[in-house]
Structures are given as C-alpha cells and as structure tokens.
Amino acid sequence: MKKEFMKKFAVVMLSLVMVFAMAACGGSSGGSSDSGSESAEAVLYVGATGPLTGGASFYGNAVKQGAMIAAEEINASETEFRIEFRMEDDEADGEKAVNAYHVLQDWGVQVVLGSVTTGSCVAVAGETFEDRVFEITPSASSSDVTNGKDNVFQVCFTDPNQGKTAANTILELYPDAKVAAIYNNSDPYSTGIFNAFKAEMEANGKELVEAATYPDDTNADYSAQLTACKSAGADVVLLPIYYTPASVILKQAADMGYEPTFFGLDGLDGILDMEGFDTSLAEGVMLMTPFNPWSDDAKVAEFVKKYQDAYGELPNQFAADGYDTMYVIYETFKAAGCTTDMSNEEICDAMVAAITGGFSYDGVTGEGMTWSTDGTVSKDPVVVVIKDGQYQDR
C-alpha cells in the first residue's frame, strides 16, 4: 500500500519536474524582444495584454508577432532609445487583463499597447485612465474602449463605424438586394456591428429580411440560421462574426446549395489561412478589411516579407494592426518630444496632445491615419473580394 503510494507520488513529481523544465524553456523565448547592446541606453517599456492562450489566442499572437517585428526594426534603426516590448496573456478575459496590466506595472510599463480584444481592453482602459498611462489598441473595436477616456486610442475602426460603412457599401453595390444577417448575439463585436448596420439600413429605408442569431462561436451547426435566410430569399448575407463560425457557415451553405453573396468584416480576415478550410468555399465572399497582404504597396510588401521570414506564415490584419500600433507609439512618442525618463503621466499628457494635434501616420493598414480627441482613427475602409484564394480589389 505504502509502496504503491510512493510510486504514484514519484510519477507525479517527475511529471511536475518535466512540466517545469518545459515551461522554463518556453518562458525564456516568450515576451520581450531583446536586441541591441547591453549598454545603459534609454529604454521605453511598451507593455501589451492579449490572449496568448485559449480560443482567441490566434489574435493575440498575431498582434504580438506584428508588434515584435516593428520593435525590432525600430531598435535596429538609429534611435535615441530602445523599445522593450512585453506581452502578457489575458485569455480575452477582463479580469485576467487587469491582472496582466498590474503585472506590467510591476515591470515598469510606460505605454500600453492593447488590449487585443474588446472586453479586456475596456477593463484595462478603466485602469490606465485612472493611472494616467497612454494606451492605444491595435484591434479592440468597440466604442466603449475610448468612450469617456482621453488617454485611449484605437488603430482599428470602431464597430459602429464598420457596421455603418458595411451598410452603405451594400446599399451602393446591391441597391435592390434582400439583405439578411447572421450574428453572434452574445458577442460584443458582433452585436456592435450588427446594431449599427441595422440602424443604418433602416435609416436608408431598407428592412433586413432576416436577422438570425446564434449564442456561441463554438456552435457546430448553423443550418437553422441559413435556412431562415434562404427561405426569406436573402441575396446578401452579412456575417459580422469571426472566421471560425464563418467557415462552418460557408461550408453548410454550400452543402445546402444556398449561394448568396456573403459580406464579412475584419473578423473574417484569417479565414483563408485556417487549417482544414477549403478556400474555394470562400470564393466570391466580400470582405471589409484594412489590410491586404497581397497588395502591391511597397510598405505592405516589405512587412509581409519580413513577417514571412520570421514566422513562416502570411500576416493577417491583427499582425498588421500590431505592427502599425507599435510604430504609432514610437512616432507619437518622438513627436511629443518625450524622453524615457519622464513619468507616465507626463508621457501620457504629451502623447495625447501630440496624437490629436495634427499627427498623421502612413502604415500598412491605411494611409494618412489621424486621430480625433475621442480616440477614434480616421482612415479609408477597403472592400475586397476573395478570388483565387486571395484578396482582390473589387
């Protein structure tokens, strides 16, 4: 009896040791982007929170990789200070994001890049607003992120803005079509876009023929929603959702022989790289995204090449957002005349004044981006269509 127990105990201990050893290896490679010399040069601590594990880790890791490329480029160039970048996991959960932010505070964060997802970002923004830390998010698109907080800015479009633009684009392209939507009614991103889309359509005198909802992105069956759209005779179906459920929807629509024009938003970006997804199903899908990795633009091509060399995959919109956000922080920091020995509050005030005071940035997700005092970005949306497994201008 006792022997058996000791054996069990030894097995558990051994596995524990193994896990810790593995974790130690993983720990050293994650997080910061160290480059440059060991000399006592000025360092700007840029901290980020985002989902690095769990269901949304795809987004967090993309932002992290994009931002790391930007940080490496900046550190390799002639600058007066080096950027030290660290990203903490928040599992796309507000509570964990606040914890992650506090960890970053202990580390000495000066500027916050993030958070990646909306719920986390609103929670962290509440903290940075009180602590007076400059925050700019690559991808948290809800208007609650910036609402009432002068220190928080967005690089991506807001959800209402996207919904409105999608409505106008559809009205322009398909003035006589019957329009339906399938959306996740427990997701802030999805509902935020849908509500604005519906309001804009109705303002233009057009009712949606069907608005089908589902409660969870892990749903495996959307035939009820698709049948509803089909029987309502919809020719255009808006999918203001992420690409995982969208891939199932496209598959099931093809199976039931229903072929409307699907219109996606930036959440659909990434569907072509999805493992096990037949990209021919996505042919003809319209999509509004700020970033096209197949674009001819020199800046985009250079970023795509660097990203591919570093990670062996095509960057998606989140990676591009992360890349741009890091540069916006860097450029704004310089434009504001900040130095790394200033307090967070001084940096925050100077950067807020700089970014809203005629600052403009040309990045891979848009030319001539400017920011208003409410924290939202102004840049042109791009509508592309998926053709031959690529995004192409319509």
Place this chain on the structure above:
Amino acid sequence: MKKITSKGLSPYRKNEIISYGIAILGFAVISVLRSLGMVSSSLQGQLVPICAYVIMAVSLNLVVGISGELSLGHAGFMSVGAYTGIVVSGIMGTMGAADPVRFFAAVIAGALAAGVAGFLIGIPVLRLRGDYLAIVTLAFGEIIKNIMNIVYAGIDENGFHISTKSDYGLSAEGRMLLNGPMGATQVDRISTFFYGFILVMVTLFVVQNILNSRQGRAIMACRDNRIASESIGLNVMKNKLMAFTVSSALAGMGGVLFGLNYSTLLPIKFNFNTSILILVFVVLGGLGNIWGSMIAAIVLTVLPEALRQFADYRMLVYAVVLIVVMIATYNPAIRSRVSAFAEKYLRRKKPDAAPAEGGAD
C-alpha cells in the same frame, strides 16, 4: 460524520475560529504590508477578486458541502447580483450619493435580487435529486447568462429605462448601464479591499451561524439521510430551499463586490467555466469545510498569476498543481503524516491551534 467525533473544543467552534482567523489575519497582514508599500501592484489588483471568490466559495459550500446538492449554476447568481449592484450603483451615482452608501445599497440590492432568483429557481430545482439537480442548475445558470445578454438598461433625465431592445429611447445625455452582450460598461469602480473584507466577514458570520444552529443541523440531517429526516418530521424541501436561497443571496453579494471592481463586465464572464471554478474551490477545500474553501479560493486565484513566468505553459502547470494538491490532501498516508507532525510540534505548545486534519482518524 467524522467532525462530531473529534474531542476537545467543539469542532464547530474550532472551525469558526480558524475561518475568522484567516480572514482577519489576511486582512491585517495585507493592510500592514500595503501601508509599508510592500505589496506589488499585481497582488493589489487581485485583492478584491480574491475576496469575491472567497465569498463565492463559502456560499457554494453551503449548498454543495452542507446541504449536499451539487449546484453547477452558482455563477448565474453571481451575475444577478453583479448586474443589480451595477444598476443600483449607477442610478445612485447620477443622484450624487457617496461611495460607501452606493456600495452598500448595491450590495443589499444585489443580495436581495440574487436571493429572490435563488428562491424561485430553487422551488422546481430542489425537487430533483443527484445528477438531475446538477444538470438543471447548470441549465439555469446558462439561462441567467442568456437573459443578461439581452438586457439593456440606462438612466437619463426621463428616469430609468430597461428593455430587451438595443434602441430603447435613451437620450443622448443618458448614461448606459447595461448594454446587452457588451455587458456593463463605464462602471464606477468603488469596490475596495476593506469592503471586500467586511463582506467576507458577513458571509462567514451567516454561513457559520447557520451551520451551528438547529436549522443547520436539520439541513445536514436532510443531506445525510433524507428518509430518516422526513420520518422525524423535518421538511426536507424547506430546509434545502433555505440553504439554496441563502447561498444565492451571498453569491449575489460576492457578485456586487466583483462587478464594482472592474470598469466593464461581460455576461459571458459568468458562464459554465466560472461555476466550475467556484466548485473546484469548494471541492479542493473540502466539502463542508468553510476555511478549506477560503484557502482554496485564495490559492487558486493567486496561483495562475504567480505562474505567469511560465508563459504559455502556465495553465498546464496550474492543472498539474491542482492534481497534485487533490492527490496529496485526500491521501490517507499524507494526512496521517501531517496530523502526526501537528501532534508532535504544534499541539504540545498550543492545544487549540492544531489544524483539523486530526479529524480524519
């Protein structure tokens, strides 16, 4: 019943002293360290959630450990409390009430709302037994979450609005309180560690006094043998319903504390995973063991943060630690070692301070 057999100080009294001791000692130590500036901001940020989870764990223990019914929907009651508290605090905020007044009004409202929800849900649910009860509580937890997903509420110069539609006529100057799946946004963060400590003490007071009362013994009798309890005239349904309602109300209180600690709160936070997390606190701490659930809640809240240095592997490490703790705490060999150790070194000096591990033999 092992506890009744231990000798010396009444086991109820002993456990009570340990529970209050943990809460008071924890609060005192952290307060002193804080005033010395020795608490990292990472730990500071977790103080209120820790208090909230302790309340959740202790209150769930009332149902799972003491009343003996497996409930998988505790997060649902937490969300009822949290959102009621946020609405009450938001309304009082626009009227310009002071923070402590707002907070405790929110706590009372949240506890009442969650208690009513618990009572209503308890009536059908507690007629079931065993697995069926667990499944139905799980379903009710999800129903509450889904209702929260479609509730929109706000306050403007025309008063308070609540609706299931996103366009419910809130004027431009109005203040949005609940915004459907986007949850509560722009919450004023008025929870503090001190309030959290007070609520933990209230929870301990309520649960331990129930435990050590005629009512509590009746609840436990119903758990241990339903038929025998009925035969001596105990109303099983009434006793179980009382435990369930009190537990829900306390969970609502924990929810208010939790909700008012963050500037935003999404309904999806209160999904099945959160219910399971709280159940893990209770099971790990020991069914019916109040101070065990407190320690489990504290350790398991701090642990994932403490493991951050393991980056991507932290949840793996967390799971392994959980398994090791489960094996270790319930292993008779280890338990007898620990109690022998306690016997040898602790009991000689202070006869009362020995932990209750001795109760195992």
